[in-house]
Amino acid sequence: MATPFDPVQIAFERAIDDFRSQLKDDAVYDEILQITSIQQVYDATDKLQAEQSKNGRLRHLSKIEPYLARLSDYTDAAGIFIQAKPDVLALIWGPVVLLLQWASVLKTSFDAIVNTTAEIGSALPEFHQAIQIFDQNNQIKDVLLFFFKDILDFYLVALRFFRLPRWRLLFEALWPKHREKIRVVRTDIDRHTLLLRREVQFEHIQREHEARSRSLAHFEATENAHRRQEYRGIVADISPKVYDGKLNWLQGRTCIGTGNWLLRDATFIQWLKATEKSQRLLWLQGIPGAGKTFLSSIVVNRTRLRGRTLFAFLSYTHTSSTSALSIAHSLIFQLASHDENMQTAMCEMSRDLLKSSLDVAFEILCKLLAYAGTVYIVIDGVDEIDEVERNLLLRRLILILRDCDGVNVLVSSRLEADIKTLLDDQSVSIRVDNRNIETIETYIDLWTKDWFKARQASPQVKFEIERWLAPLASKSEGMFLYVKLVLSGIEFLDDFTEIENELSVLPKTLDDARYARILLRVNNLPSPSSRQKARRLLGWIACSPAPLTVHELQQALTIKSNDTEGKTRLLADLEINKICGPIVEVVDGYVQFVHFTVKEYITSPQIVGHIDIEESTLSLTMSCLTYLCQQHHDSGFLGGKITESLLGGTYVIHEFAATNWLELVKRSLKRCSKDVPPLELIHLLERLSSDRTNDEYCGKTEDVVQSATEKLKDKWPELHNLMLNAAYFRHVCSTSEYRIQEGKILHDTARQLNPQ
Numbered sequence: 207m208a209t210p211f212d213p214v215q216i217a218f219e220r221a222i223d224d225f226r227s228q229l230k231d232d233a234v235y236d237e238i239l240q241i242t243s244i245q246q247v248y249d250a251t252d253k254l255q256a257e258q259s260k261n262g263r264l265r266h267l268s269k270i271e272p273y274l275a276r277l278s279d280y281t282d283a284a285g286i287f288i289q290a291k292p293d294v295l296a297l298i299w300g301p302v303v304l305l306l307q308w309a310s311v312l313k314t315s316f317d318a319i320v321n322t323t324a325e326i327g328s329a330l331p332e333f334h335q336a337i338q339i340f341d342q343n344n345q346i347k348d349v350l351l352f353f354f355k356d357i358l359d360f361y362l363v364a365l366r367f368f369r370l371p372r373w374r375l376l377f378e379a380l381w382p383k384h385r386e387k388i389r390v391v392r393t394d395i396d397r398h399t400l401l402l403r404r405e406v407q408f409e410h411i412q413r414e415h416e417a418r419s420r421s422l423a424h425f426e427a428t429e430n431a432h433r434r435q436e437y438r439g440i441v442a443d444i445s446p447k448v449y450d451g452k453l454n455w456l457q458g459r460t461c462i463g464t465g466n467w468l469l470r471d472a473t474f475i476q477w478l479k480a481t482e483k484s485q486r487l488l489w490l491q492g493i494p495g496a497g498k499t500f501l502s503s504i505v506v507n508r509t510r511l512r513g514r515t516l517f518a519f520l521s522y523t524h525t526s527s528t529s530a531l532s533i534a535h536s537l538i539f540q541l542a543s544h545d546e547n548m549q550t551a552m553c554e555m556s557r558d559l560l561k562s563s564l565d566v567a568f569e570i571l572c573k574l575l576a577y578a579g580t581v582y583i584v585i586d587g588v589d590e591i592d593e594v595e596r597n598l599l600l601r602r603l604i605l606i607l608r609d610c611d612g613v614n615v616l617v618s619s620r621l622e623a624d625i626k627t628l629l630d631d632q633s634v635s636i637r638v639d640n641r642n643i644e645t646i647e648t649y650i651d652l653w654t655k656d657w658f659k660a661r662q663a664s665p666q667v668k669f670e671i672e673r674w675l676a677p678l679a680s681k682s683e684g685m686f687l688y689v690k691l692v693l694s695g696i697e698f699l700d701d702f703t704e705i706e707n708e709l710s711v712l713p714k715t716l717d718d719a720r721y722a723r724i725l726l727r728v729n730n731l732p733s734p735s736s737r738q739k740a741r742r743l744l745g746w747i748a749c750s751p752a753p754l755t756v757h758e759l760q761q762a763l764t765i766k767s768n769d770t771e772g773k774t775r776l777l778a779d780l781e782i783n784k785i786c787g788p789i790v791e792v793v794d795g796y797v798q799f800v801h802f803t804v805k806e807y808i809t810s811p812q813i814v815g816h817i818d819i820e821e822s823t824l825s826l827t828m829s830c831l832t833y834l835c836q837q838h839h840d841s842g843f844l845g846g847k848i849t850e851s852l853l854g855g856t857y858v859i860h861e862f863a864a865t866n867w868l869e870l871v872k873r874s875l876k877r878c879s880k881d882v883p884p885l886e887l888i889h890l891l892e893r894l895s896s897d898r899t900n901d902e903y904c905g906k907t908e909d910v911v912q913s914a915t916e917k918l919k920d921k922w923p924e925l926h927n928l929m930l931n932a933a934y935f936r937h938v939c940s941t942s943e944y945r946i947q948e949g950k951i952l953h954d955t956a957r958q959l960n961p962q
Contacts, residue, residue, distance in 0.1 A: 214347040218354060222293050225358045231369060238300030242292055244278050250303040254310060267306075269320050273327025274302070277357075283333040284350055294354070301361035308368040315377050319364065322388055326360055329395045352398045359391045370547065375577045379551035383429065390425045430546075437542075437549045444561055446535040447528075451794050452519040456503040461649040464497070465504030467641050473634055478512065480614060486607050489629050490618035492638030494803045495687025497645075498618040501638060502586035505616055513580035516540045520587035522802035523753045526869070528591045530598035534567040535560075537583065541574050548574055568602045575610045582614050589619035590802050600628045607632075639684025646689055647679045653693050667702065674709035681712050687801050688713070694788030695723070721807045724787040729815040739763060740785050745822025747786075748805045751869045753796035754862060756780050761859045765829045767886070772836030772856065820877040824884060827870040830863040831890040835897055868932050875917050883917050888925070895928045 226235050241247065251267050277298055284294065302323070309319040330353070367373060367384045468474055477488040490505075492498050499519060509515045516537045520528055542548035551574065559566040575581055583603070588596050603615050618638075619625050629635075654675065658668055682688045692712065696705050713723065728744070731737040743759060754762070760780040765772070782790055782797055789804045790797055799805055809819045837843060838851050851857060871891070875883055918926040 214351055217351050218294060219291075221351070221355050221358060222297060225297065225362060228362055229365060234304070234365065234369065237304060239293065239296045241300035241303050242295045244274060244281075244299060247274060247299050247302055251306065254306055258310070267320065269324040270302075270327060273323050273330070276327055276330035276333070277302075279333035280330070280350070280353060280357075283346075284354070297358060297361070301365060305361070305364050305368065312374055312377060315368075315374070315381070318377075318381055318385070319368075322364070322385060326388070326392060326395070329392045329399070331399045349398060349401045352401070353395070356391055356395050356398065359394070360388055363387045363391065371579060372577045375573060376547070376551045379554040380547055382554060383433075383550050386429070387425060433546075433550055433553055436553045440552060440560075441539060444535050444539070446539040447518075447524075447532055448536065448540075449517055449519045453503055453506060453517065455793055456500055456519070457507070460500055460503065461645065461652060463648050464645050465501050467644065468501055468504065468636070469508060471636060471641075473636055477614060477616070477634065478509070481611070485634055486614045487604070487629070487633040488614075488616045489625075489633040489635040490616060490638060491621050491635055492618075493683075493685060494620060495685040495801050496639040497642055497686040498638055499586050500686070502584055502616070502618050506584050509582035509584065509614075513582060514541065514578055515582045515584065517584040518586070520585065520591050521798070522587075522590040522805065523796070523798045525591055526751050529595045530602060531562075531564045531567055533585070533599055534564065534571055534602070538567065538571050538574065541571070541578060541581070545578070548577065551577070564598065564602070568606070572606055572609055575606060575613050578612070580612045581610075582616070584616045586618045588617050589622050589625060593624055597624060597628065600625065604628070604632050642684055642686070643679055643682075646682055646684070646686060649686070650675060650678055650689060650693070657693075657697070671705065671709065674706070674712075678712060681714075690800070691721075691724075691788050697788075698784070721789065721804060722813070724789050725808055725813070725815060727787060736785070741817060742822070742825060743782065743786055744790075744808060745817045745819070746826045747790065747797055747799060748809050748817060749819055749823040749826060749873070751866050751873065752862065753798055755795050756782055756792060756797055757855070758859045758862050759797060761855065762826070762829050762833075765833050767828065767832060769832060770836055772833060772838055773854075820874075820879060823870065823877050824874045824887065827867070827874045828886065828890060830859075830867045830870055831887075831894055833859060833863050834867060835890065835893050839898070868929065868936065871929065872915075875915070878917070881917070882921075888922060891922075891925050891928065895924060899928065 226232075229235055241250070251270075255267055281295060281298055305319050305323075306316070309315040363384055367381065370380070373380065474488065476485060480486045490498055490501060502517070502519065506515055506517045517540075518533050518536055520533070538552075542552055552570070555570060555573075560570060583606075585599070585603070588600065591599075600617070603617070606613055607615060617629070617633075654672065657663075658671075663671070678689060678692060692709075696708050699705050699708070728740045729737065731740060742763065746754065746759065746762065756779065759782070763780070782792065789800055789808075791800050792798075807813060808817045810816055833839075838848070838856050871887075874887060878884065915926050915929045918929065
C-alpha cells in the first residue's frame, strides 16, 4: 500500500535540505548526524564539565537544562504527529554538542552560547500540553514545522559564527551582531508559541509562513544597511589614504620583464612562504632611482595571488601629510574594505582615539590582521618620509610580525643608517641595483625601437644612436632613473648633432651630470621670461606643502602682485615637461619630480644656479595670498560674476590656496634668513586680515603653530593673532567631533577667517 502524501512531512524534509545547503559544510553536517538522542547530549556535557573541572574553568551547564527539556518534549510531540526520521532527531540534538564544544575554548564565548541557549529554552513552550490541546487539529503539524525551522535558524546562526576562521580573535566585536540575529529567532518563537494557545486555523498558518519568511530577511537587510552606513561614516571621518591609483600608474609604465629576476630569487620565494619571524620581513634596498617602486608594484601583483595584500607607496611629495598613523589607517581600511565581518568588528570596536592615537590604530590593525590569516604588507618608499615617522612605522611593523603569525612584510628603501639599525637584525634583504641590468637593457631596447619607429630613422642613424647607447646600461650602475633621464633628454630632439652632443659623452653620475645638464639648460634658456617661468615652476614644486596640478600651476603663474581683479586668461595648457625638462612628471594630474633626489640636488646651495627654496616659498606664498585677496573672493561678489568666474577657470587654484596659505606663511617665516619678515609679505597679510577676517569670530588663540609666528608677535600682534586663530580653527575642524556634530561646532567656532 502506497504511503499517503503528507505535505508537512515533505516540508520537514525540505527544511533539512535547506539547513544543509546553508550550512555549506558537509563535514560539520556529518558530525551533527552522529548525535541522535538527548542521552548522547548528556554524555557529551558530562565529559565537557569534567574537562573544565580539570582546567579550573567549570561553568554552569545547568542553565541549558530547560532548553534540553523543551527539545525532549518537542521530539515527543513530533513523534506523535509526524514521522520523525533520524535526520530530524540529529538536527535537534547534534548542534547542541558541537556548539558547546566549539565555544568552550574561551570562557566568554562559552558563557555566551550557554546564556543564549538558555534564553531560547525559556521561550520554547511546553509541547506536551500542546499535544492535549490540539489532539484533533491537523494544523499542529504546521506549528511544529515552524518550531523546527526556528530551532534550525538558531543553530545555523550560531554554527556559522563558530565556523568563522579565527573567530576567537574578534569574539567581543562580532558576537553581538549574531546574538541580535538569534533574538530575531526568539521573536519568531514567541509568535509561534501564541499559535499553540488558541484555536489555530489555516489562515493563521498562512499568515505566519509569510511573517516568518520576512523576519530574518528583514533583520539581515536592515542590519547590513546600518552597518554599511556606520562603516562608511568611519571611513569618511578618518579619510584614509588609498594607493590604488599609484599602483595602476606604475603597472601601466612597467617594462616587459621587469622584476622577473626578483620573482625567481630564492630569498624572495622563501619570504613568500616564510613562517619564521626572521624570514617574514624582507627589505628591498638599493640606491636612488634603481626601480624599487616598480619592483614593489610587481610584488603586490604576485602576493595578491597568494592572499590579502595591503600596500602603500610613500612619496616625498606627501611628506607633510604622511605619518605612521596615516599609514596605519590606510592598512586598516584596505584590510576591512572587502570583508563584512571586519567592517562589523570596526563598528563594534572602541574607536574613540582611532583618528589620533597611533597605539589604538595599530592595536586595531593587529587584531584585524590576526583574524585575517595570511596577509602580505608591502610598504615602498619608507626612506622618503620623515625620519621620526618611519622609525615609528618600522617598529610597529616589527611588533606586528611578532604578534601575528600569518603576516609577511616587505619594505623598500635606500640604505639609510636609521633604517639599517632597525632592520638589519630583523629582516632578510635583497639588493636591487646590482641585479637589474638585464631589465634595464630590455627597457633601452624597447624604448629605442619605439623611438626609431616614430621618427622613421634611417639605418645609418639607428646604427650611430645604438652605438652611442651601447654603454648606457652598464654606465647606469643599476639606476633606471639615470637611463630614463638620458633617453628623455633626446626624446624630442630632431637635430642629429644635438642628439650626438647628448649621447656621445654619457653622464658619469645621476646627480652631478644629468640633473646638472637639465638645470643648466633651464638657466640658459634664451628668453628671460621662459627662464623665470621654468625656475618658478621648479621652485614651487620643490617647496609646496602639497602637490599642485598642472592647471593650478598654470593659474599661479598668471597671478601678479597688486592685481586686485584676478581675471584669468588662459590660452593653452601648460606644457610642463617642455618647460622644466624630464625631471618632472605628471602623476594622476599632479606635478612632481621624477625622484626626490631631484629636489635635493636643484635646491642645494652648493650647486651653481640652484633654486633658492626660501625665495620659492615666499613667491608661492605671495601668489596664494594675492589670489585670496582678489575681488572674486569678496563677500559682495555678485552671483552672475561668480558663475562667469567659475566657467572661466578663476577658481582653479582656490582649494590649494585656501587650504595651504597658512602652512606657506609658516614656512616663509621659518625659512626667512632675516630677523624681520619681508615687508611685502607683511603688507599682504595685513590686507588679508583687513579684507577676509570675520570680526565676530571669538575662538581661542592657542599657539598651535609654535615658534613660526614669533617673528610677528611683538611688532605685528594682530597678524600674530590672525595666524593663531586660523591655526586653532583648523585644529578644531580636524577633530572627529567636528565631523560628527558638524552643526554644533560650526555654530560655536566657524565665525572665522573666510579662507580656510
